[in-house]
Amino acid sequence: MGGTFVSPTPFCRGNILMEAKTIVTFIKAAELGSFSRTANVLGYSQAAVTVQIKQLEDELGTKLFDRMGKGIQLTSSGERFLPYAHQILKANEQARKFMQQDDEIRGTIRIGTTSSMANAYFPTLLREFSETYPHIKLMLKTSDYFDNLYEKLKQNEIDFALFIDRKMVYKDCNTVVDHPEDMIFIASPDNPLTGQKDIPIREVVKSGFITSDQEVSYPRFLDDYCKDNGIDYDPIMEVSSIIAISEIVASSNSVSFIPRSSIVRALEQGRVVALDVEKDFKCRMYSQIVYRREKWIEPHLGLFMEFVRNRIKRIYDEDNDE
Template sequence: MELSQLRMFKTVYDIGSIARAAQVLHCVPSNITARLKSLERELGTPLFFRDGRGLRISPAGEVFLDYATKILDLAEESRHAVVPTRAPCGPLRIGAIESSATGRLPRLLAKYHALYPQVSLELSTGTWAQLLDDTQHHRLDGVIVAVNIERPGLKRAVMYSEDLILIASPSHGPIRKAADLQGKAIFMWPPGCPYRFALEQWLLRHDQVQSIVSIASYGAIVGCVSAGAGVSLVPRGIYEQYHQGAGWQGYEFPELTSIDNLFYWHENAGRHPAREAFVALLQTEVGSGLESGDCWDSGMTQTL
């Protein structure tokens, strides 16, 4: 078993095609096919099944993937370990829920690129469940989500907290309590979103039962609110990103407490200088900024 075989195996899994993997690895497809067959003979089990024109990983391949990833990560870590002063470089795959990617990360990503131009950073968005699953299976190096739960093999740390702000067009009149939402359209992300859950629980505590329109886009949600079509509950990062010229008012309620956003990474990922530099910058630029209140414009909202 050689590192080159493991690298071929993981690249084929990541891309889903031997032909495209050959392009990435700068070799001919027949070489990859032969090396994978040799690896399967050594292991005594198939790692992939043919699925039409593509490939589907086998159950044994799923198990082997975790070990292959650990071995490749350790090999890369050992290579960097002998050059401790080297600046972070190489690929970095970060995932984030859309509220974080839209409201908190744009300026941070620009600064990160300026500080570490040798890092090839990829940002993916998705649901928190999908992002955690991708981290568990080493498809992402770390993710930012707004849930705090145990997941096998993952470590986590709180990065910052998001205040929750109810936004509505002035045409709806002042909103001072949950009952003031009666009869108004509510636009939120689909079920599973922690911010939607916070709003649903708040309404239930005040005996308010209302239907919620599911929209999986903050741009569309704030567009609907700006047009006077209804209301929404958004994290402060989204509020700050869109409030200028949006034509709506923000309301804060003590019962709608802030929600932590956490960074998750795999416990077996080993040392990853690019990821560690990203987390350090995130804590400095977003975490500490939120704690001090320097980046908040609280005068734009009403606290009730």
């Protein structure tokens, strides 16, 4: 919800502000015909009841009760005001119910992410979030270029950006999560490299290599690694879709280099396998979620941040326990 909610509990008339408890006192006094009995029923002193009624009369600018000995009786003004008093209490109850319903926070969350994240554990995470918070709408926008996501953040076209990259600190962004991402070389079960141990990177990239879009950080890392180590590296294909890469690899002798989390299902189904490459090759990437530092975090955005932190932590804890 945006902005500040002003409770409709008080009744306003010009500069008049009537508290609900005062209205309750007025209605009860009208029913019982006695300030003393009203005080006993409501748990007030008789003086407190008298003060509340006097304040109400002053605010309305009219007399509400005639004092008749020990009893009281509504004046004509009091009789006219009585239906409005009941309406005020009804509005107060409706406001209370509204605020109780509002505990189920509502809103829209706009998320920009890369295809590798969209194909990883994120669909499950989004489904679980929607099941937990059905009144919060999720909008997912995909781009394989962080520059595009970052621009959308700056223009407030998205609330959060999710991507895989080297661990970085963005001076104008806050980080929700930054968890290490397991990067792997994949091949089909029938690939000649499958089953071999400690395979040199030179052999892995020698032929039939498929790279992700070079605008993504981890393909650039591999490219730099090969250049720095004098390894011939000439991919036969550049494909931006992680799903397409896994399908091509599964049905050919090609090899690729992608985040493990992006093809968990293909690995579980045995359509592709992770190659055992030389131990000296280290590529540390991080799944990161960021938002603009100056952004106002509304309740539904805060819920999403907390949910994502807890859910991703649980995913990584489960992976580390295996």
